[in-house]
Structure formats: C-alpha cells, structure tokens
Amino acid sequence: MLREVWEYLTTPASPLARRLGYVTEAVALGARHRRQRRAWAPHVAEAHRFVLEAVGSGGRLLVAGSGRLIEVPLPELAERFGEVVLADLVHPRAARREARRFCNVSLVEADLSGALAGILADVPAAGTPPDLGRFDAAVSCNLLSQLPLLPLEALERRGVAVAERAAFARALVEGHVAWLRASAPVAALFTDVETEWVEDGRVVAREDSLWGAALPPPDLRWSWDVAPRGEHERRRDLRHRMAAWRNLNAG
Numbered sequence: 001m002l003r004e005v006w007e008y009l010t011t012p013a014s015p016l017a018r019r020l021g022y023v024t025e026a027v028a029l030g031a032r033h034r035r036q037r038r039a040w041a042p043h044v045a046e047a048h049r050f051v052l053e054a055v056g057s058g059g060r061l062l063v064a065g066s067g068r069l070i071e072v073p074l075p076e077l078a079e080r081f082g083e084v085v086l087a088d089l090v091h092p093r094a095a096r097r098e099a100r101r102f103c104n105v106s107l108v109e110a111d112l113s114g115a116l117a118g119i120l121a122d123v124p125a126a127g128t129p130p131d132l133g134r135f136d137a138a139v140s141c142n143l144l145s146q147l148p149l150l151p152l153e154a155l156e157r158r159g160v161a162v163a164e165r166a167a168f169a170r171a172l173v174e175g176h177v178a179w180l181r182a183s184a185p186v187a188a189l190f191t192d193v194e195t196e197w198v199e200d201g202r203v204v205a206r207e208d209s210l211w212g213a214a215l216p217p218p219d220l221r222w223s224w225d226v227a228p229r230g231e232h233e234r235r236r237d238l239r240h241r242m243a244a245w246r247n248l249n250a251g
Helices: 002-010 015-019 022-035 037-055 074-080 093-100 116-120 149-157 162-183
Strands: 060-064 083-088 105-109 137-141 186-199 202-208 220-227 237-245
Touching (some): 022 037, 037 074, 037 137, 037 186, 037 220, 037 237, 060 074, 060 162, 074 083, 093 105, 116 149, 137 162, 149 162
Parallel strands (some): 060 083, 060 137, 083 105, 137 186
Antiparallel strands (some): 186 237, 220 237
C-alpha cells in the first residue's frame, strides 16, 4: 500500500488527470500487474507479438495508450523505427525511465479522447482527439474500450441519462478509430471487445466493451485473464476477450 501511495504522490500528471482519476487508475494497474504477472503473461506475450507483426519498421511510429508499457515491446520498436512517440494522458515514472533509455523515443502527454476538458466544463461531447502529426505507422494499445470509462463515471455522478451516456461512449470509441486511421497509413489496434465473468468454469455474464460500435472482423483474437478469482471478486474470474486489427486502413 505504501508503494502505491508514494507512486500516486510522485507520478507526473496534469490536474485534469488527477481530478478525473487517471493517476489512481495508472497506479492500480501497476499494482494489479505485479500481483497477477503470471496470469497476465500469455496476454502480454500475444500483445507484443501482435504489435511487432503489425507495425513493420521504418520512419515514425505512434503508440497510443502506451501507459505503463506493459503491452508495448519498446526496445524492439525503438530499434526498428527512426522515431517512436508514446502518447497517453499519464506516463508513470517507470515508463519515463524506460523511454529515456532510447534517444529516438519521446513522450506526449495528451487527452487522446479529446473529451475531458468538455466534461470538466459540464459540456459533455465526444470532442476532437489531438493532432499529433502524421506517422508511418500507428498502434492503439488496449486503449479503445478504456477511453469512455472514467468520463462515464463523471457523467453518471452528474445525473446524465443512461441513453445519453451510452451514445457518448460509442462516439468516443468511433472517434478514436477514425483518429487512428487518419494518423498513419498503417493503423493497428488491439482492444478488449467483451468482458466475461466466469464462475466454476462457466461464463455467467457477458458485457460488450465497445458500446455497440461497429468494427470490421478482427485479424486475431485471444483471451486475457485480467482478474482471476480473489483479485476482483471472491467467487468469479474476470476475463477479457481481446481482438486485434493489423491495419484498419487495409482494403
């Protein structure tokens, strides 16, 4: 617990990120990864393989949702590309230390949803993601389903109707896909598309992670045991169904 408190207090972040809970989430994710490193290992390996396969090499690479770099094979990417830009709202200190090892890796602190300032101003709208320039390849790393979560909590606290919140979430998801496609000719993406709760080996509940947004059939699928029994709930496992697209601009 002391480690998490210290990390929260010392993580460089904007007031916006702190107020809306993004620093808390980043710290909690690191703690969960330390507890569940073995359970997460197959997912992390799949993510690394997919990223390296999808983005190719050469020129400029954008990594959206780089976060703690758990799912980002940064040494290999830094070797393959002339420039690697890591973009997220919060870059924990461990990720900053890792990035400093490579002279061609830079960090961009940005609200990739484009919606957070509007939420704080009580004008909830999907907004416009930031223009980070053009890249030869871009990859969104397990970010798509996460973009609406904390904004939705803020809207719920303000009493925004369920239908309006759902439309807002879907617009964020679709806006991110459009932004990613416009960022580079090679636009790769992996994300959870469904959440499952498993009890005694049986799926007892499912939930769409993308709020009904339509995407083409994925190139790859795998499962991620994100919270085995005892981590999130006493009797149930929490599992994510993952999907990955090598290039959303293909075809």
